[in-house]
Amino acid sequence: MATTLTPVLSRTWDVNRSWGLDAYERDGGYDALRKALTLPAADLVTMVKDAGLRGRGGAGFPTGLKWSFLPAPDGGPRYLVVNADESEPGTCKDIPLMMANPQVLLEGVAITSYAIGCNHAFIYLRGEVLHVYRRLLRAVEEAYAKGYLGKDVLGSGFDLDVTVHAGAGAYICGEETALLDSLEGRRGQPRLKPPFPAVAGLYARPTVVNNVESVASVPSIVANGVDWFRSMGTEKSAGYGLFSLSGHVTRPGQYEAPLGITLRELLDMAGGVRNGNRLKFWTPGGSSTPLFTDEHLDVPLDYESVGAAGSMLGTRALQIFDETTCVVRAITRWAEFYAHESCGKCTPCREGTYWLKQVLGRIEAGHGTQEDLSVLLDVCDNILGRSFCALGDGATSTITSGIALFRDEFEAHITGGRCPFDPAASALFDHTPRRSRDRALTGTPGTVGA
Incomplete structure (x- = not known):
């Protein structure tokens, strides 16, 4: 594997005002859309299939295959929904992408919408990231003004409206059906499947739900071709x-x-x-x-x-x-997050994440017992594969793997009656005074590999 970077989405992040339409057009922006509009929609679906683009939102499901699941047109509307509800701890790729180059996402939205026969697309964004929301709204305005969105896109006869929707802030709305419920104005909770969104999604119509990075990767495939995309990555994980x-x-x-x-x-x-x-x-x-x-x-x-x-x-x-990190403390913080973000719809997740948080907190504080380790594993076993959506499964992952890899550290908290790590050297907190941190960070690059 080559150790060189392959900047495609991040290629222009260091350009002056990279988020503007002018900068995007200077880099060849929207040429892929012009090319796509000359091709049959079915050919675009096949192109993305052949490229091997897999969903970049976490599950890795083949993007082109998801598009092909839509039923044959019946004269009614169909929708594209972009999942921009990035909220899992540690995940921080979609927000910088939308901040630095929102136009590549909009070009991907236009190409994808044309490929699946959609005339109204939605971008569902976390409401807390107000700066990204404003930047997306401005990018949409610019794209409408230049004819890349709206009626008769680039004179092709294809119409496309794009709505940017700010959610109220809930991790569960990253689950695609909970996102759809939230977009419709209901409480964000996972739906029973089937029917899947491809058959009955937004407003009970056929819907494709794709991650930001998945959609933003489409223009480069159309512009450069299938072989170019497959030249990177591995045989089954291309790009x-x-x-x-x-x-x-x-x-x-x-x-x-x-x-x-x-x-x-x-x-x-x-x-x-x-x-x-x-x-x-x-x-x-x-x-x-x-x-x-x-x-x-x-x-x-x-x-x-x-x-x-x-x-x-x-x-x-x-x-x-x-090595300065207390693994028990780290896992406990994650467990607290999942307990807080559980939507409460199903019993295994609602009750299980609560007890995981309680037991882990007891162990971290030095008040746990050896039996608590068995309780943790038993609760995880009763959540895994039994919750309504993947939130419950995810909540158990670091706990079961953490006990398997660092059981001696859990036991040290129990037998020693306290955390064996010095809180002053804890890796979870930066104890440097704020003013000192600001001085230290001055002039350091915020993004690497752009």
Whole structure:
């Protein structure tokens, strides 16, 4: 695997006012849309299928195959919904993408909508990221003004409206059917499937729900071709992706690289673990994926290899934790998040995440017992595969893998009656005074690999 980066989506992030339409057009923006509008819609679906683009939102489901699930046109509307509700701890790729280059997302929306026969697309964004919301609204205005959206797009006869919707802020709305309920004005909770969104989605009409990065990757495939896209990545995990390195790494940021690159290669480019410390554990796909350790540094970061090693690639949110970190404290914080964000619709998740939080908190404080470890594993077993959606499954991942990998550390909290790590050196908190941190950060790049 080559250790070079492959900037495609991030290629222009360092350009002056990269988010503007003028900068995007200077880089060849919307040429792919012009090309797409000259092709039959079915050919675009086939192109994305052949390219092997897999959903970049975490599940890795083939994007073109999802498009092909839509039933034959019946004269009624069909919709595209872009899932921009990025909210899992550690996941931070879609927001910088929309901030730095929202037009590539809109071009992808236009091409995708044309391919699936959609005339009204929605971008569902977290309401807390007001700065991104404003930037997307401005980008949509610019695209309408230049004829890339609206009636008779570029004189092709194709009409497309785009609505940017700000959600009220709930992790569960990252689940595609909960997102659809929220978009319709209801409480965001997962729907029973089937029917799947491709058959009865938004307003009970055929709907495609794709992640931001998935849709934003479409223009490059149309512009450069299937062979170009498949020249990167692996046979079953083709193309490139944004790898978000955060935590205890010297140069955190977005590293756009071929799928199949390893964490060892990414860490070499990122300056290694901070202060020369030893890597203790890391997440390959965010806080809902089983933990890896330094033994997994050379696992290719593609869907198949990570799965075979016992975890999931997910959103490529690589959270790096060094040897100063208390793994029990880290896992407890994640458990608190999932308990707070459970929608409460199903009993295993609603009750199970609550008890996971309680038991972990007891162990972290030094008041746990040996039996608590069995209780944790038993509760996880009663959640995994039994909850209504994947939130419950994700809540168990770091707990079961953490106990398997670091059982002695859990037991040290129990037998020692306290956390064996010095809170002053805790890796979960930056104890540097705010003013000192600001001075230290002045002039350092915020994004790597652009």
